[in-house]
Each structure stands twice: as C-alpha cells, then as structure tokens.
Amino acid sequence: MSGPVGGAIGGKALSAATGRPNLICVDMGGTSFDASLVIDGLPSTSNEAMLEGLPIQMSVVDIHVIGAGGGSIAxxxxxxxxxxxxxxxxxxxxxxxxxxxxxxxxxxxxxxxxxxxxxxxxxxxxxxxxxxxxxxxxxxxxxxxxxxxxxxxxxIDIVNAKMADAIRTITIQRGIDPREFSLVAFGGAGPAQAAALAEELEISEVIIPVHPGAFSAWGMLQTDVRHDFKETLYSFWDQIEAKSIEDAFDGLAEKGLAFLAEEGIDKDRVGIERAIDFRYYGQEYVLTIQLDDGPIDMDKIRADFDAAYERQYGHNSPENRVEMANIRLAALGRLDRPENAPPERAEPRPARERDVWFGGSHVSTAIIDRNSIGDGDAVSGPAIIEEVTSTTLLPPGWTAQLIDGGHMSLVKEDAA
Known part of the structure; x- marks a missing residue:
C-alpha cells in the first residue's frame, strides 16, 4: 500500500493538519483479527518485520494480529x-x-x-x-x-474485549486517541462486531466498505509495484546541507528507476516517496518522517519530526538537537486501477424481521438487504444488514447510511 489512502472511503475523522482521513482498519475473518492505522491519509508502516521468529529489516504495513475470529473456540x-x-x-x-x-x-x-x-x-x-x-x-x-x-x-463480549485491547495496543499505548479516528471494519466477521468495538472505544463512526468479506483481496489486487531502498546517512540535522541529502536521494532514485524499468513500468508511471529516520540526540530508536515532494525544506522537516514525535509519544523536545540516521526511498510503479463500482441496486425483498438478542433480551429486528439501500436512505437500528460476503449488525441507537462509492457509514445517534 502506498500514497494517500482512504479517499475513496472518506470518514468523519480528518487530520487537522492535512484534511485527510484518520482510520482504524480492522479485518476479522475466521481465525484472526488484524488491526492497522491510516494516519493523515497514509498507512502506518514499520521498518522491521518478524518472519518465523527472525527479525527482517524491511518496510511493511504495521498490522497488529491476534487470534480472534469467527472460528475462535470458547x-x-x-x-x-x-x-x-x-x-x-x-x-x-x-x-x-x-x-x-x-x-x-x-x-x-x-x-x-x-x-x-x-x-x-x-x-x-x-x-x-x-x-x-x-x-x-x-x-x-x-x-x-x-x-x-x-x-x-x-x-461475544469476551471476543469484543480482546479486539478492543488489540486496538488500544496500536493507539492508546502509542499516545494516539482512537476517538479521533473512524473505524473501518471488513472481513467476513468484522461488520458484525464493529458497532460494539466502536462503543467500547468511544469511536463515533464506523465505515463498512463495499464487499467487506473480499475487501482485503480487492485492495491487494490494486497495490502498486514497489521497491524500497535504504542508505545510512548520519549527521546532526543542523550540520548537513540540503544538497547533500538531495544528492543521496537522487542516487537511490536511479536504482529504483532501473528496477522498475526491468519490470516493464513506463517512466511516466513511476512515483517516488522519500523519508528520513530521525531521533533526538542521545536516543537509540528512530522515527521515520515522510518528506513532501519538491525541494528539501530543512525547517519544515524538523518541525514535522517534532510534531510526529508528540503524536507518537505525547511529548517532544523542539529545543534538542536532532540526528538523522538513514534515508529511505520507495520507487513505485503505478498500475491502472478500476473505478470503485458500488453494488448494483436490487429491489427490496418483502419486509421481514426476526428476534435478535440485545441487552439481555430478544428484540424484534428488521432484516435488510444492503443492495436495496439507496443513496441518502437512512436505516435506524436495531437492524441486520445482510449481503453475500458479510452481515452488519446495527444495534439500537445506531443509524446507517450510504456514502460515496457505496460504502456505508454507521453513526451512533447521540454522537451524530
């Protein structure tokens, strides 16, 4: 995954700095629950991964996984x-x-x-x-x-508590407030648990994308070709010239263009993303800061690091010296992506309902076909919204409505 994401999905929670979405993305299938973040429209990434218990130095989307799914045994x-x-x-x-x-x-x-x-x-x-x-x-x-x-x-209460704790691990434990995010729930089982997770974490909006059970596969098939490069470039930030950094990035870009050319990617379809690993003087661990396109702006990059550090850890030290440790470059081969096609509208089936257990008792609940919900239509809970790949649970006090692209926004009525 690369570049700004979430634009097709949107969301009420937007970054004050960029106006891009802040999203907590959860995928619940049969055996696992996977949670990740999109911050300022960009996926949260890590420069390390574990493979068969061994550390691997490579760029990956930062996904926290626990054993909780539709098939988890009680x-x-x-x-x-x-x-x-x-x-x-x-x-x-x-x-x-x-x-x-x-x-x-x-x-x-x-x-x-x-x-x-x-x-x-x-x-x-x-x-x-x-x-x-x-x-x-x-x-x-x-x-x-x-x-x-x-x-x-x-x-259900126990598995929801486990999943909420998994989300807290990637948010609260990192100094991030989940209430400032929208929750995007997919996978075959995710939409059935999403509203309860949102209530547990005080998140005001849940987004159920189109075809939620196949959403991960759909995203994977649209991922760009990507090659990542890293080069050690150590210096105090106040002792290095912008040109030295530009020259180092140019060298990595040449390597990236060569790799993509070998894979048949035309030059006009190539994108470059740049980043630098920073830390305050005396620290061991680094924080990777994405750079804007165009000339290096030394003051802005330093300010971006201080702001990112405060977001991550709840404090920063703008008066301290900063060390740069590495430069990173991703060479992207942009692929054609089909337009997101909302599901075709279907005529609603005759009204039907069944008893669903809410709050310790059975409650008569409307059963609705997702494909019969029109633009601007609002569905009030309690309701069960069914489709081929998943089932969305809309508890009492919640409202669902279609948004751009055919995605569905769930909002608790007292938080609307």
Whole structure:
C-alpha cells in the first residue's frame, strides 16, 4: 500500500493538519483479527518485520494480529471463560456447520443470538444448524449457570474485549486517541462486531466498505509495484546541507528507476516517496518522517519530526538537537486501477424481521438487504444488514447510511 489512502472511503475523522482521513482498519475473518492505522491519509508502516521468529529489516504495513475470529473456540479454563487462541478452522469449523465440530465458536454465538441468518448464510448457499450451536453453548454455559443465549452473549463480549485491547495496543499505548479516528471494519466477521468495538472505544463512526468479506483481496489486487531502498546517512540535522541529502536521494532514485524499468513500468508511471529516520540526540530508536515532494525544506522537516514525535509519544523536545540516521526511498510503479463500482441496486425483498438478542433480551429486528439501500436512505437500528460476503449488525441507537462509492457509514445517534 502506498500514497494517500482512504479517499475513496472518506470518514468523519480528518487530520487537522492535512484534511485527510484518520482510520482504524480492522479485518476479522475466521481465525484472526488484524488491526492497522491510516494516519493523515497514509498507512502506518514499520521498518522491521518478524518472519518465523527472525527479525527482517524491511518496510511493511504495521498490522497488529491476534487470534480472534469467527472460528475462535470458547472454552473453560481455571473456572473462567476463554475465547481463542484455538480455532475450529474451516473443517470441522463451527458446530453449526454440521461438519463434525463439537466446541462452540464465535460464529455459533452470533447464530444463537440471531445475528446471522442460518437459512441465508453465504448468499443462501449454506444452511446452518442453530439447534446444534445452541446445544453446544448451553453445555458450556451450564458450568457458569447460563442458558444458551446468555453464554453466547458472554462469548461475544469476551471476543469484543480482546479486539478492543488489540486496538488500544496500536493507539492508546502509542499516545494516539482512537476517538479521533473512524473505524473501518471488513472481513467476513468484522461488520458484525464493529458497532460494539466502536462503543467500547468511544469511536463515533464506523465505515463498512463495499464487499467487506473480499475487501482485503480487492485492495491487494490494486497495490502498486514497489521497491524500497535504504542508505545510512548520519549527521546532526543542523550540520548537513540540503544538497547533500538531495544528492543521496537522487542516487537511490536511479536504482529504483532501473528496477522498475526491468519490470516493464513506463517512466511516466513511476512515483517516488522519500523519508528520513530521525531521533533526538542521545536516543537509540528512530522515527521515520515522510518528506513532501519538491525541494528539501530543512525547517519544515524538523518541525514535522517534532510534531510526529508528540503524536507518537505525547511529548517532544523542539529545543534538542536532532540526528538523522538513514534515508529511505520507495520507487513505485503505478498500475491502472478500476473505478470503485458500488453494488448494483436490487429491489427490496418483502419486509421481514426476526428476534435478535440485545441487552439481555430478544428484540424484534428488521432484516435488510444492503443492495436495496439507496443513496441518502437512512436505516435506524436495531437492524441486520445482510449481503453475500458479510452481515452488519446495527444495534439500537445506531443509524446507517450510504456514502460515496457505496460504502456505508454507521453513526451512533447521540454522537451524530
């Protein structure tokens, strides 16, 4: 991923400095929950990665992963309920799949609570066994004095708490306030948990992109060709000339152009992104600062570092000397990207509803096809919004509305 992102999705939370979106992106599938940030329209990246337990010096999108997904198993340990890290996988999968699974999972809990339609799962291609899921949850709940629905709600509460803590790890623990972000939820299971996560973290807006279950794959197929280069260039910032930095970047750019030319990328489709690793004098760890296009502006770059340091750690030291350690350059081969096509409108099916468990009791809840929601239409919770790749849970007190590109914005009514 490269360049400003989030423009196609938007969001109410915008950077005061750039006007670009601040987004917390979460992908919940069958086995894992992945969380990452977009700050000022740019993905949060790391210069290190771990591969099979070994450190790798390479640029990667900074993604925090925990074992929490639709297939995460609920189990008892030391008198307490646990959810994950174990997963039922796709085979045998959840109890409700009827493929031999015997331990209840998050998807079983959502089915028992009425949040998944067992007769219309995966676009109607698969029927789910609610009775089997309820029996498995009731058996687990007997150890806690709970019936099937109460146990199912407990499973959902625990997995939501785990996911909220994962988001706190990449925000609050880094001095970032999640309330200043919009939450973008995708993956097959993400939209069902998104509103609860937003309430836990006091986030005022949730965005459900088009085709949420396939959103990661859609983004991957549109990623530019990218080559990253790094060169050590150590100096105090107040002792180096801008021309020396420009010359060093020019050398890396030549390498990048050569790599892209070998891959058949035309020169007019090449983009260059530059960055410098900085630290205050006497510190060990660096902070990577992206540079604007055009000539090097020494004063602005220093100010950008101080501002980024305060964002990251909650304080800074503008009076201290700054060291530059490395320069970094990304050579990008821009690929053609199809226009985002919102799902085709479909005629709404006859009004239908079912009981869904909210706040400890069953609540009559409207069932709505996402493709039948028109531009400007507002859907008030409680509601279940269904589509082929995912199901969105809209709790009481929340409103959903389509925004540009066919994406869906969920807002709590008292925060609108």
């Amino acid at each position: 189990w008892k340990e030391a008198g307490a309920l646990r959810v994950g890290l174990q997963s039922a996988g796709s085979k045998p999968g959840p109890v409700c799949y009827g493929l031999g699974g015997t331990e209840p999972v998050v998807s079983d809990a959502n089915l028992v609570l009425g949040r998944i339609d067992g007769a219309n799962f995966s676009g109607g291609e698969m029927a789910l066994d609610r009775d089997a899921a309820a029996d498995a949850l009731a058996k687990l709940g007997a150890d806690f004095g709970m019936n099937a629905e109460e146990m199912a709600q407990g499973v």
